[in-house]
Every structure is written in C-alpha cells, then in structure tokens.
Amino acid sequence: MRETALATETPPAHEVLADSRTMKGGGAAGMATLGAASVEVAQSVMAETQTAILPLVPHLDTPRWVFIAVALAGIAVTIYARLDDWKRGQR
DSSP states (O other), X not given: OXXXXXXXXXXXXXXXXXXXXXXXXXXXXXXXXXXXHHHHHHHHHHHHHOSTTGGGGGGGHHHHHHHHHHHHHXXXXXXXXXXHHHHHTOO
C-alpha cells in the first residue's frame, strides 16, 4: 500500500432556513398574494352588502395593485437569489 494525499473535505454549508434569501423572497410573494386576495374578497363583500361604504370600493384597487407589485418583487428576489447562489456554487 502506498500513501496518497486525499482532497480535504469541506463541510456542507448550513444555512438557517429563515435567513435564506430564497425563502424571504418566496415569503414576500406569498404574503402579497394573500393580501391581494383579501383585498379582492373585501371589495366584493363591501360591494354586495354595504351601500353606505360603496364609494370606497373603487379605492381598493390601489392596495390590490400594490400587493401584486410586492408579489412580483418577491418572485424576482427569489429568482435572483437562486441564480446568484448557483453562480457562487452554493446550490
């Protein structure tokens, strides 16, 4: 038998799941999707049941679009984090 040099083993990179950029982006997208859906539900409920606050219904379009924009931004952050991690060789 002869002695050979072995490559050093690098321990796997442990990442706290809550600190993951991918999870943060996905979480933001998920929460914004829920927010947009709740605005949609609130708008339909208010339109059907409350005639006194009917003038406020058109103003609910703005929060819905804000939630949609946040959802798209969260998806973009998730994709960016995945690509960046892939470039760095972490995944």
